[in-house]
Amino acid sequence: MSFVSVSGVFKSYGRRPVLEAVSLEVAEGEFISLVGASGCGKSTFLRMLLDEEQPSRGTIHVDGMPLTGEPSRNRGIVFQRYSVFPHMSVRDNIVAATAFQTRFGWLNGAARKAAHDAAAKTLERIGLGHVADQYPASLSGGMQQRLAIAQAMAARPRILLLDEPFGALDPGTRLAMHAFLLELRAETGMTVFMVTHDLEEGFKLGDRVLVFDKPRWDPQEPEAYGATITYDFDARDGGIPYQRLEEDTHVFKPR
C-alpha cells in the first residue's frame, strides 16, 4: 500500500485554478523531487501535504489516514530561508522545535533536560556543536540550513518537506548539504518531498522527479487552467538515460 496517496486533487484560490487532477502514489522512504515553472503550484502542493492548505476537491491520505487539518508530528518542513528563530540560540532552536511538539508547547523538568541532551547530540551530529550558544545570524548559510533541517527533524517526522532548501547556498555548500541530506535520509528512512529549480539536483537526490506543468494552456488567458503532474521520471540509477516511460493521456509514469 502507498504511504502517501493523492487522489484527484484540485486546488483553486477563489475562481483561479492552481492545480488540477493531481494523483500520486508514494511509497514510504521514497525521495520525490518536484520541478516546474515558477507559480505552477509546487509550494501549494507541499502545503497541502503539510495539511496547511486543503484541496478544493480530491483527497490526500498519509499512512492510510485522510489528512484532517490538524498539525502532525508526521511532517516537518524546511523553506529556502528564514526557517530558524533568529532570537534564539542554535541550541534553543532545536529545543524549541521539540517543545512545539508537546501539547502545550513547553517542556518542564526532566523533559527539558532530555530535550537539551538530545539537542546537544543532534548539534554534534550535524557539526554545529561548537556554535550551540551562538545566534543563527552569526552562522554561514549552509550552517543555518543544516540547523533548519535538524530543527524539522527534531520531531522525527516520517515525511520531510523541503521547499527549495538549497537555493540560496553557494555551489560548494550545496554539495555538502546534499551529502548531509542523503546521510540523514539513509539513517532515518524518511520520505522526502523536495521542490527545486535545479533539475540536476532533483535527479541526483530524488528516486523520482515529478514535473508540474499545465497540460492545457490558453494564451489569451494564461491563468484559466491549473497545473498537474505531467511527467513522473524514474531517477534512480542516474536518471534520464535510464527512463522507462509510458504515456497515459498526458501523464507519464515509470513502469
Ligand SMILES: Nc1ncnc2c1ncn2[C@@H]1O[C@H](COP(=O)(O)OP(=O)(O)OP(=O)(O)O)[C@@H](O)[C@H]1O
Ligand atoms: N494563499 C494564496 N492565495 C491566493 N493565491 C495563492 C495563494 N498561495 C499561492 N497562490 C497562487 O498560486 C499560484 C501557485 O503558487 P505556488 O507558490 O504554489 O507556486 P510555485 O510553483 O511553488 O512557485 P515558485 O516556483 O515560484 O515558488 C501562484 O500564482 C500564487 O500566486
